[in-house]
Amino acid sequence: MMYTEFDEIRPYHDEELPQVFEELIADPAFRQVVGVVMPDVPFEVLAQKMRACKTKMEFQKAFCYGLLKKLAKEVTDGLTLDYVTVPDDREMACTYISNHRDIILDSGFLSILLVERGLDTVEIAIGDNLLIYPWIKKFVRVNKSFIVQRALTMRQMLAASACMSRYMHYTIAEKKQSIWIAQREGRAKDSNDRTQDSVLKMLAMGGEGDVIDRLMEMNIAPLAISYEFDPCDFLKAQEFQLKRDIADYKKTTADDLLNMQTGLFGYKGRVHFQIAPCINDELSKIDHSLPKPELFARISMLIDQRIHANYRMYPNNYVAHDLLEGSDNFTSHYTAEDKQRFVSYIEKQLQRITIPDKDTDFLREKMLQMYANPLKNQLAVLKR
Incomplete structure (x- = not known):
């Protein structure tokens, strides 16, 4: 059964890729960026390589994997992944909820580390505020991202959140596809990582049963990401001062681009991913009859404790x-x-x-x- 309800936000289906590839190949802005990222390869050669990809996974392995590996070599002192138990993703898909350090690389590095263990890449929740150009929106949807709609009225936001929640439940249960989502909207500027209850409320909008049942359907596995150096640390500090000194300070699109660029190409030292076990055992022990605010607060705290306990500390x-x-x-x-x-x-x-x-x-x-x-x-x- 093909769901049309999710067409606005979901990644592209594999059969849609040929059309999207042609649109990207024809886009001058996309061509320009590719020229900067891969200056030594003629665009026509890349275009042919794109057209040869029949699935999103083939595209990721042909383009994204190699680029991310090269980038990791240039801007980190090594990527590591550790886990007590990661279920075989062909049997049980997980929702990795993690702290958020880098706009693009948190999920990108996770995917290459999973591929190296013979596992599937994750679908990625990405905010539409980062999809500044049409080609970026197309590119991320080719790259297994689904869109978190942000610039909406309160009523639209509720409908969009419910739709996204249903999509995520469908992705875990029906597609057996693991998902990555940050524990909060935006990065924690001071690295004091806390799960926003609103993220869990959104996850509990879809699915069947009560709040605990719905969250258990998502197979939440907390993920701790530790960067030795944060290349955006000075930009985050600057933002703290601007917010302190200017009453209605708001970041611009140019600021977002600078953060993305600095995060991508800045030195990060060692980078470690630690996946904690799925929290379903803990969720099953919580009293289902607790008031919802208390339930969400408890579950957020549980996720936070798993993330905090699993950080890798550096000097x-x-x-x-x-x-x-x-x-x-x-x-x-x-x-x-x-x-x-x-x-x-x-x-x-x-x-x-x-x-x-x-x-x-x-x-x-x-x-x-x-x-x-x-x-x-x-x-x-x-x-x-």
Whole structure:
């Protein structure tokens, strides 16, 4: 059965790809970007390679996998994935709910790590605020993304959320296709990662039964993503100061593009993905009769605890914590060289901020918090 209800938001069906490929090939903006990304390959050769792809997976393996592998080699010191249990995705699809560090690479790196283990790539929830040009919207839908509609009235938002929830339930149950979704709208600017109840409320709009039944249908597996360095740290710190100083400050499309570009091509050091087990066992123990606000708060906290417990800590996290506290509690976790390297890095990033009335002390503190917060949150879980 072909559902038409999801046509506006779903990834393209494989049989739709030939038409979409022709539209992309004819788009001057797409051609220009491809020329920048792959300057050594004639566009006609790429066009023929695209036309030869019969499925979204073939397209991902032919183009995205190689590009992401090359990028990972250039801007990271290695990608790693670890998990206690990842179900065979042919038997049970999962909803990976993760903290959010990079607009494009969180889901991109996850997909290449899964492919390397012989598993399928994930479908990706992506906000329509990032789909700035028509070719981007087409490209992400070829690349197994589904669209989160954001610029809507309250009534439209409810209808769109319900439609997306039904789509995600259908994707997990019928298509047996795993999904990646961030735990909140947008990235946590201070790396104090918290699951928004609204994400769980949206997931519980689709499916059958009560709230717990509906969330169990989604096979939620919390995913902790740890970047040693965040290339956008200085942009996030800058945004904190602008929001502090300008009452109605709003990021522009140009700001979004700069964040995407900086996140993609900036140095990240080591990057680790840790998948926690599916939370269904825990969900089954929760009292179904609890009031909904309490249910959602409890489940959000459960996901947060799994994510916080599974961060991978780097010397930077310990140095930042000690610098903020003015202590040497964690000196056993880093060397003098580690500390010097991190302090120099922070000062260099601060120099990249060029706003008027630059408040260097405030900006430095915000950047240190970004690196200290994951450790603070992990310590809080481990003390329980």
